Amino acid sequence: MKLRELDLNLLLVLHELLAQGSASKAAESLGMSQPAVSNSLNRLRKMLGDDLFLRTSKGLTPTRFAEHLNEPIAHALRVILDSVNAVSIFDPATSNRNFNVALTDVGEIYFLPALMQLLSKAGAGITINSVRNTAVNLRDEMESGRIDLAIGLLPDLDFGFFQRKLFSQQYVCLFRRGHPFETLGCTREGFEAAEHVSVLAEGTGYSAIEAMLDRARVKRNVKLHVPNFVAVGYILQSTDMVAIVPAAYARRAFGTETLATAPCPIDIPEISINVLWHAQNHRDAGNQWLRQLIYEHFAAQEQ
Structure with a gap:
């Protein structure tokens, strides 16, 4: 038999x-x-x-x-x-696990400093490997279990994925201190007349913002295109250019001494920033612990 x-x-x-x-x-x-x-x-x-x-x-x-x-x-x-x-047990205090987390450059700037501080207190042996979500086939990597979590606006991750909302993201205009917008305000007329830095962040929620502005036929005098947010703050500090950036990013990445923000005069809908994981890791104790840690800290921060 x-x-x-x-x-x-x-x-x-x-x-x-x-x-x-x-x-x-x-x-x-x-x-x-x-x-x-x-x-x-x-x-x-x-x-x-x-x-x-x-x-x-x-x-x-x-x-x-x-x-x-x-x-x-x-x-x-x-x-x-x-x-x-059987219920697997994960003890962060004794674990040497490495977690692979998919993030955008904005996500790295916003999440990683605070996350690493949390991990230093919770488990000294835990390490994080940040994976740029546009550099890999994110769906395949998460389905295989090679990437534990992804954070951001990722509408393509639907079937087979779980997600939990961290916070709603607003967009603001960012510019240098002393810019006319700081005293006169950022009107639509001033917004359209200003010189802009445009971020071409493909595969992220920001690319949807760029597409929305184009569909709405908003006039912008775009003088510079950059592929990510890394240099945006440095560029704005020494020019009269402006950029549309996530509000949480502006607060976390830049101090108030050199850069200022104003509400965007164009109606841009809020987007949800989520932590996502595949069903492959849904019951994994380490994955459960990390995503709960992220939720408890960052969801509370934005309330």
Whole structure:
């Protein structure tokens, strides 16, 4: 007999019959009807080529073959049950685990300084590997389990993924201290007349903002295109250019001494920044711990 020919549900019935010594008691224990137990026993007899139980003056008595199967089947069922019910334990204080987290450059600037401080207190042996979400096939990497979490606006990660909202993201105009916008305010007329730095951050929520401005036919005098946010603050400090940036990024990445912000005169909808993980890691204890740590800190920070 091969394993694929064996109905494991029938072994559970056999185990209960051996334990209870009665078809009626076995049926009650299994939540089955007595005829269903009898039917299962008949199938077992045909499958194993043995009577398994005989009716004697003492009631239902197992054959020697059934008694021989008793302990191996009980052991196998215990192993299966323990494996299914096993809860993995993750202790950050003793763990040396490395977590791969997908982030944009804005995400690195905003999340990593605070996250590393949290980890230094929670578990000195834990390390983080930041993966740029546009540099890999993010869906494939998360489905395979090679990337533990992703943070940001990632609408392409839908089927098979879980997500939890951290906060809503607003966009503001960023410019140097002493810029006319600081005293006169940022009107639409002034916004359209100003020189702009445009960030071409493909694969991120910011690219959707750029597309929205284009569809709305907002006039902008774009003098510089950059692929990410890394140099934006430095450029704005020494020019009269302005840039549209996430408000949380502006607060976290730049001090108030050299740069200032103003509400954007163009109606830009808020977007949700989420922490995402694949079903592959949904029950992983380390993954659960890290995403809860991120949620508790960063969701509270933006409330």
